[in-house]
Amino acid sequence: MLLTGKELLLDAQKNKYAVGAFNVNNMEIIQAIIDAAEELNSPVILQASQGGIKYAGIEYIANLGKLAGRNAKVPVALHLDHGTDFDQVMLCIRHGFTSVMIDGSIFPLEENIAITKKVVDIAHAVGVTVEAELGKIGGTEDHITVSEKDATFTDPLEAKRFVEETGVDYLAIAVGTAHGVYKGEPKLDYDRIKAIREVVDIPLVLHGSSGVPAESLQKAISLGISKINIDTDIRNAFAGAVKEFVMNNPDEIDPRKILGPATKAMKEIIKEKMEIFGSAGRA
Numbered sequence: 001m002l003l004t005g006k007e008l009l010l011d012a013q014k015n016k017y018a019v020g021a022f023n024v025n026n027m028e029i030i031q032a033i034i035d036a037a038e039e040l041n042s043p044v045i046l047q048a049s050q051g052g053i054k055y056a057g058i059e060y061i062a063n064l065g066k067l068a069g070r071n072a073k074v075p076v077a078l079h080l081d082h083g084t085d086f087d088q089v090m091l092c093i094r095h096g097f098t099s100v101m102i103d104g105s106i107f108p109l110e111e112n113i114a115i116t117k118k119v120v121d122i123a124h125a126v127g128v129t130v131e132a133e134l135g136k137i138g139g140t141e142d143h144i145t146v147s148e149k150d151a152t153f154t155d156p157l158e159a160k161r162f163v164e165e166t167g168v169d170y171l172a173i174a175v176g177t178a179h180g181v182y183k184g185e186p187k188l189d190y191d192r193i194k195a196i197r198e199v200v201d202i203p204l205v206l207h208g209s210s211g212v213p214a215e216s217l218q219k220a221i222s223l224g225i226s227k228i229n230i231d232t233d234i235r236n237a238f239a240g241a242v243k244e245f246v247m248n249n250p251d252e253i254d255p256r257k258i259l260g261p262a263t264k265a266m267k268e269i270i271k272e273k274m275e276i277f278g279s280a281g282r283a
């Protein structure tokens with residue numbers, strides 16, 4: 001069934017688990033995610049970035065996501081990941097996304113509040129729920145790059161004000177993770193998550209979660225993280241399986257045979273994450 005992000009995340013917040021939000025670019029990734037979720041009886045969020053939408057086309061990605069969500073035996077939300085402008089968010093709402101992210105984190109606080117509030121007012125009027133970002137998460141997610149020196153952690157008091165003034169439904173915070181592949185082991189600022197949780201009572205979102213050890217993710221969940229974004233780990237699984245298959249079967253030309261093992265590999269890593277997040281069995 002297709003639900004809003006808020007419906008999924010309030011249950012996660014209440015019951016102290018996190019819903020995995022997995023990036024989607026094509027049919028095989030969506031199938032891997034839905035199969036994993038149904039097999040483990042887990043709620044799940046399908047999220048498309050602006051890059052993913054550009055690659056697949058809004059009609060394809062929206063309709064694939066809606067079809068998958070409506071037919072799924074588990075709760076599914078279709079979410080825009082890192083929408084950086086108002087038009088992109090409106091396009092996704094118009095195409096039936098049930099959740100959107102307006103990422104105004106590159107703007108000064110006042111501007112971030114203004115653009116987020118504008119999106120929240122419109123999205124809520126049509127039953128769509130909203131994620132925003134405060135602080136700057138480092139690394140590269142598709143076309144958005146934030147260098148190490150520009151990455152800034154979320155300030156708890158700013159977060160309190162931001163949530164009160166925007167009415168946003170869930171908030172992405174910068175607490176030490178980064179998008180893409182890590183060079184060393186990421187160090188999460190647990191005290192900061194705790195401090196934010198103490199003054200903000202909506203679900204909190206962790207970006208850049210690929211490559212973060214299971215124990216760190218579970219500690220973050222116990223402190224208030226309810227949505228965990230994963231992209232790079234799925235890409236790795238996909239690319240690894242395709243490379244291995246092609247190396248072992250250089251004469252194979254059937255796309256179904258080449259992509260089959262990749263879909264399986266993505267499903268396995270997604271299932272692993274759902275177990276770590278505690279969302280398995282929660283649908």
Ligand code: G3H
Binds near residue numbers: 178
């Ligand atoms: O918004 C998407 C994510 O934050 C994914 O980050 O590629 O590091 O898993 P990741």
Ligand code: ZN
Binds near residue numbers: 141179207208229
């Ligand atoms: Zn992200």
